[in-house]
Amino acid sequence: MLNMTLTTAAPFAVYVHWPFCLSKCPYCDFNSHVRHGAVDEARFVRAFEAEIAATAARVPGRTVSTIFFGGGTPSLMQPASVQAILDAIGKHWSVAPDVEVTLEANPTSVEATRFRGYRSAGVNRVSLGVQALDDGALKELGRLHTAQEALDAVAVARANFERYSFDLIYARPRQTTAAWGAELKRAITEAAEHLSLYQLTIEADTPFFGLHKAGKLAIPDDDTGRDLYDLTQATCADAGLPAYEVSNHARPGAECRHNLVYWRGHEYAGVGPGAHGRLNIDGRRYATETEKRPESWLLRVEAAGNGLIVDDKLTSTETADEFLLMGLRLAEGIDPERFTALAGRTLDPKRISILRDEGAVETTATGRLRVTQSGFPVLDAVVADLAA
Numbered sequence: 001m002l003n004m005t006l007t008t009a010a011p012f013a014v015y016v017h018w019p020f021c022l023s024k025c026p027y028c029d030f031n032s033h034v035r036h037g038a039v040d041e042a043r044f045v046r047a048f049e050a051e052i053a054a055t056a057a058r059v060p061g062r063t064v065s066t067i068f069f070g071g072g073t074p075s076l077m078q079p080a081s082v083q084a085i086l087d088a089i090g091k092h093w094s095v096a097p098d099v100e101v102t103l104e105a106n107p108t109s110v111e112a113t114r115f116r117g118y119r120s121a122g123v124n125r126v127s128l129g130v131q132a133l134d135d136g137a138l139k140e141l142g143r144l145h146t147a148q149e150a151l152d153a154v155a156v157a158r159a160n161f162e163r164y165s166f167d168l169i170y171a172r173p174r175q176t177t178a179a180w181g182a183e184l185k186r187a188i189t190e191a192a193e194h195l196s197l198y199q200l201t202i203e204a205d206t207p208f209f210g211l212h213k214a215g216k217l218a219i220p221d222d223d224t225g226r227d228l229y230d231l232t233q234a235t236c237a238d239a240g241l242p243a244y245e246v247s248n249h250a251r252p253g254a255e256c257r258h259n260l261v262y263w264r265g266h267e268y269a270g271v272g273p274g275a276h277g278r279l280n281i282d283g284r285r286y287a288t289e290t291e292k293r294p295e296s297w298l299l300r301v302e303a304a305g306n307g308l309i310v311d312d313k314l315t316s317t318e319t320a321d322e323f324l325l326m327g328l329r330l331a332e333g334i335d336p337e338r339f340t341a342l343a344g345r346t347l348d349p350k351r352i353s354i355l356r357d358e359g360a361v362e363t364t365a366t367g368r369l370r371v372t373q374s375g376f377p378v379l380d381a382v383v384a385d386l387a388a
Contacts, residue, residue, distance in 0.1 A: 012062040013261040014089055016048065017272030018074040019294045022108060025142040026207035031274035031292045032072045044294075045081045047301040048271055049088040051290075054306040055269045056092035059279050062267075064093050066100040066258035069123075075105035079117025086122045100163075100257045102127055107145040107153035115160040126157050127196070127256075128166035133183050137172050154190050165194035165256065170232065171225045172200055173218055180228055181235060188239045193254035197232055198247050199225060226377055233373065246329050246376055263330050265323040265338075273297040273307065285314045316344055321387045328383055333370025351385055 020039055021032045056062075067089060069082065082103065089095065102125040103118055115126070130150040132138045138147065145153070150166075157164040168187055170180050187195060200219055202212045211217035220228065233243055241249040245263060248256065261268050270277035274292035278285060289310035291297040297307040314322070320343030327334035340346050352369065355361040360375035360382050375382055 009063050011065040011257075011261045011264075011266045012059075012093075013066040013068065013258050013266070013268035014052075014064055014093075015258075015268055015270045015272075015275055015277070016067065016069045016074075016085055017071060017270070017275040018069060018077055019072040019273045019292075020076055021071065021073045022076070022106070023142065023144060026211075028203075028206060030072070033294055041078060041081055044298060045084050047298050047307075048085050050301050051271050051306050052085070052088045052269075053092055055271065055277070055279075058281060059267070059269065060093075062093050064089060064095045064099060066261060067102070068258040069101075069103040071104055073106050073109055073129075074103050075109040075114070075118075079114060079121050082118055082123060083121035100125055102256065102258055104129065105153070105157075107150040110153035110156050112156050112160070115156055119160050124161065125163040125165070125256075126161050128153055128157060128164065130154070130166040130187075131169050132172070133168070133186055134179075137175075140173065141169065151190060158192065163194075163254070164192060165196060166191065167196040167198065169198050169200050171220050171228050175220060175228070177224070177227050177231050181231055184232065184235050185239075188236070188241065191241065193241075194248070194250040194256065195236065195241060196248050197236070199229060229377055242331070243376075244331050246379060260330075263326045265326060265342075285319045287312045287314055316342060319343075324387055325383050328369075328371050328379065328386075331370065333364065333368045336367070336369050347386055348388075351388070355382060355385060 017031065019031055019033050021034055024032060024034055067086065069077075069085075074082075086101065101123045103123045104127045105115075106129045110128070118126070128150070130153075131141055131143055133147045133150065135146050138145065138150075154164070154166060157166075166187070168184070170184075184197075202209050202217075202219065208217055212219070219225075236242060236249040240251055242252075243249050244255050245259070248259065250256070267280050268278055270288060270290065273290060273294045274297075275290050277288040279288060280286075287310060288308055290307035291300050291309050300307040320339055323342055324334065324339060336347055347369070352361065352363075355375075356363070359372055360378065361369060362372050363369055371379055371382055
């Protein structure tokens with residue numbers, strides 16, 4: 001059982017990466033792997049337990065506020081495995097009484113009995129990789145489920161968890177604003193409190209990249225993509241699910257607390273193959289990353305207690321720039337004074353003034369700096385300008 005402890009400390013999150021999938025989607029550049037033979041789940045769980053212990057030894061005394069099982073497809077894990085990992089976290093750290101425990105699931109791996117098992121283990125929020133509510137689009141995206149199967153999975157989630165979310169991808173090949181508008185409205189009727197809506201991007205080293213480069217995969221042009229984005233923002237806002245981050249929409253108070261830890265620049269531990277972390281040790285910020293290949297990670301952990309391949313002290317500039325990059329993704333923006341404390345310098349008021357005149361940023365009544373609705377589609381350029 002998780003050891004619940006009251007706390008007023010800064011948020012601390014634990015990310016657990018389960019790297020295995022039933023199949024590899026052609027647009028996906030995540031660290032996910034298909035294994036046609038059986039995965040030795042018990043052995044991997046023992047390695048997770050060891051890496052949790054090793055990480056806790058570096059950052060003891062933390063109180064865990066959120067836990068996230070990502071992947072890959074964590075819903076391929078047995079509930080008992082999830083329970084064992086949660087028990088290990090509770091053994092080595094205290095856990096907040098209102099801890100948010102999210103598990104990602106694909107509709108192909110959703111079973112009511114398994115979901116009840118996850119709930120009993122301590123999971124209290126699920127995130128479903130629906131991706132589309134159109135059978136043709138799902139097939140083109142390489143998904144193994146139909147739209148009805150996805151909706152059935154959402155219903156299972158609704159019956160088992162008070163909190164759930166699901167993902168959709170838009171700006172798909174040949175997608176029109178009319179078709180996306182209808183699909184999005186249907187999704188909103190199924191969503192209780194949270195939707196993650198991602199614009200399709202063509203990532204290097206994916207099958208979609210090769211098809212796109214060869215002219216065999218056409219996605220909406222920039223103007224249509226912007227129209228689809230604007231439609232997304234307006235439709236969700238009108239339905240009471242405004243964007244709190246570039247691609248995430250929620251009813252007020254229902255934001256994903258785990259992801260807010262990343263975007264607000266707090267501390268998090270990354271456990272499992274290819275997991276990233278940001279740890280605060282002796283007044284310094286460390287960027288950690290583990291071996292991506294599952295079996296290589298497993299051997300590293302069994303030999304050394306952890307799978308780390310990156311364990312770098314970040315400079316004040318790197319820490320501040322990362323805070324800027326992540327924080328400006330949020331509708332709430334950032335506190336410029338926190339940037340100053342991290343960087344040892346202020347943001348250039350002239351650059352802010354120019355961006356404000358261009359309508360890309362604004363300063364709130366409380367002094368926070370945030371990107372405007374019209375600035376979000378060019379967020380990378382705004383951040384690069386401010387960080388220069």
